[in-house]
Amino acid sequence: MADEEDIVLSELSDDELVLQMHDDLYDGLKEEIEEGTEILLARGWVPYKVLTEALVEGMRVVGEDFRDGILFVPEVLLSANAMKAGMFILRPLLAATGAPKQGTMVIGTVKGDIHDIGKNLVGMMMEGAGFEVIDLGINNPVEDYLAAIEEHKPEILGMSALLTTTMPYMKVVIDTLKEKGIRDDLIVLVGGAPLNEEFGSAIGADAYCRDAAVAVETARELVNRKHNQMATA
Amino acid sequence: MTTNMEQRPPEQSTEKLRIIACGALAREVLSLIENLPHIELTCLPAILHNSPEKIPDAVDKAIIKARHDGIERVYVAYADCGTSGTLDKVCEEHGVERIAGPHCFSFYFGNDDFIARDEDDIYTFFLTDFLARQFRAFVIEPLGLDKHPELRDMYFGSYKKLVYLVQNEDPALDQMAEEAARFLDLEYERRVTGYGDLSSAIKGLA
Numbered sequence: 346m347a348d349e350e351d352i353v354l355s356e357l358s359d360d361e362l363v364l365q366m367h368d369d370l371y372d373g374l375k376e377e378i379e380e381g382t383e384i385l386l387a388r389g390w391v392p393y394k395v396l397t398e399a400l401v402e403g404m405r406v407v408g409e410d411f412r413d414g415i416l417f418v419p420e421v422l423l424s425a426n427a428m429k430a431g432m433f434i435l436r437p438l439l440a441a442t443g444a445p446k447q448g449t450m451v452i453g454t455v456k457g458d459i460h461d462i463g464k465n466l467v468g469m470m471m472e473g474a475g476f477e478v479i480d481l482g483i484n485n486p487v488e489d490y491l492a493a494i495e496e497h498k499p500e501i502l503g504m505s506a507l508l509t510t511t512m513p514y515m516k517v518v519i520d521t522l523k524e525k526g527i528r529d530d531l532i533v534l535v536g537g538a539p540l541n542e543e544f545g546s547a548i549g550a551d552a553y554c555r556d557a558a559v560a561v562e563t564a565r566e567l568v569n570r571k572h573n574q575m576a577t578a
Numbered sequence: 579m580t581t582n583m584e585q586r587p588p589e590q591s592t593e594k595l596r597i598i599a600c601g602a603l604a605r606e607v608l609s610l611i612e613n614l615p616h617i618e619l620t621c622l623p624a625i626l627h628n629s630p631e632k633i634p635d636a637v638d639k640a641i642i643k644a645r646h647d648g649i650e651r652v653y654v655a656y657a658d659c660g661t662s663g664t665l666d667k668v669c670e671e672h673g674v675e676r677i678a679g680p681h682c683f684s685f686y687f688g689n690d691d692f693i694a695r696d697e698d699d700i701y702t703f704f705l706t707d708f709l710a711r712q713f714r715a716f717v718i719e720p721l722g723l724d725k726h727p728e729l730r731d732m733y734f735g736s737y738k739k740l741v742y743l744v745q746n747e748d749p750a751l752d753q754m755a756e757e758a759a760r761f762l763d764l765e766y767e768r769r770v771t772g773y774g775d776l777s778s779a780i781k782g783l784a
Contacts, residue, residue, distance in 0.1 A: 417722075418721070418722070419721060419722025419723075419725075419726060419729060420722070422722075422726075422729050422732050423722075423726060423729070426728075426729075426732075457697075457700055458700070459700055459701055459736040459737065460736070461736060462732060462733065465732075483736050484700060508660075508680070509658055509660060509661075509662050509663070509680055510680050512662075538630075538660065539630075539660050539661075539662040540662070541662065544662065
């Protein structure tokens with residue numbers, strides 16, 4: 346028998362359930378997020394609405410509190426795990442129901458670096474924001490980026506590094522894009538703990554993104570700007 | 579024929595010098611300055627290691643305090659430690675040197691050897707004596723692995739090996755380092771480095 350204090354998700358109204366899912370995401374409760382996602386789908390919510398209103402909005406709060414020093418990396422990872430579980434249910438349904446697409450991003454950690462926590466968070470939030478994300482994983486030489494750009498024709502290239510010894514490799518990639526004459530076809534976003542805006546502009550990136558939420562905002566803004574430029578060209 | 583002047587050992591400076599060091603290097607620096615009474619040590623909390631953006635400001639304050647205490651010669655025993663050159667800017671502003679290298683484990687390793695190491699080493703998580711001793715306080719707890727061991731592979735899933743860089747032979751530390759490798763589910767290797775470039779850097783101050 347359920348404890349009096351236990352919340353039965355299926356008994357909540359839609360609005361209450363969405364708010365409860367925001368709380369559950371904040372607390373990193375993976376099973377509750379899976380259950381909430383299934384309930385909303387069973388009630389006829391389209392997958393895109395579940396994704397944006399229940400999951401992405403919940404993660405937005407997590408991201409803000411991380412930025413403000415209220416949450417720390419372990420809590421963010423637990424929240425991300427919970428969101429991933431919800432997205433695992435939604436991903437095939439999103440494709441089948443023709444959810445709006447914002448664009449495509451190729452993302453990877455640069456050569457010599459195997460750190461991927463930040464990159465994975467960015468990838469997840471970008472996917473949540475409606476971008477198709479091609480994740481190249483870790484330790485990527487420039488050839489990997491070029492091959493993925495050739496194959497997937499992304500609007501955005503994202504590069505991540507955690508080490509001061511590996512972050513200069515981002516410039517190698519950007520310089521190679523210039524040599525190949527494809528630099529201006531792409532929006533290049535860079536991120537990672539030791540980076541800053543100064544470094545991002547020095548290597549010729551379009552923007553440095555300090556966290557996943559900023560990466561999503563920046564990507565949206567720059568993609569829209571590019572579309573507008575193309576429309577008026 | 580050699581002159582008396584030539585037979586004399588090089589003169590040692592006796593001007594007071596303060597080393598501002600990461601707390602993680604305290605034991606090693608203390609042992610290196612044991613017979614150098616004109617050199618004193620001030621350590622900053624080793625836990626700054628987990629938030630490197632705070633290191634430059636902390637070092638800046640420590641240098642200002644040293645000068646306020648009347649000590650002109652200051653040396654910073656920090657590697658870059660993830661500060662992306664901002665620690666170097668602080669050192670430059672004060673006209674102070676720091677030990678070369680990107681990380682403490684690189685100067686223990688020997689910075690030249692660290693740069694020239696095998697590509698496979700990028701999959702390596704390094705422990706020093708300090709980190710072997712403080713693995714729980716500096717790795718397990720700050721990463722939340724004591725409460726959420728399920729996060730382990732999100733942090734360490736890409737690593738293949740834990741290499742314990744031994745500064746001082748101590749079977750108890752060997753055991754702690756091996757336990758750390760087991761906890762992270764990584765292959766274990768032990769390499770004796772001694773103090774590496776730290777030793778020559780501190781001796782060069784004498």
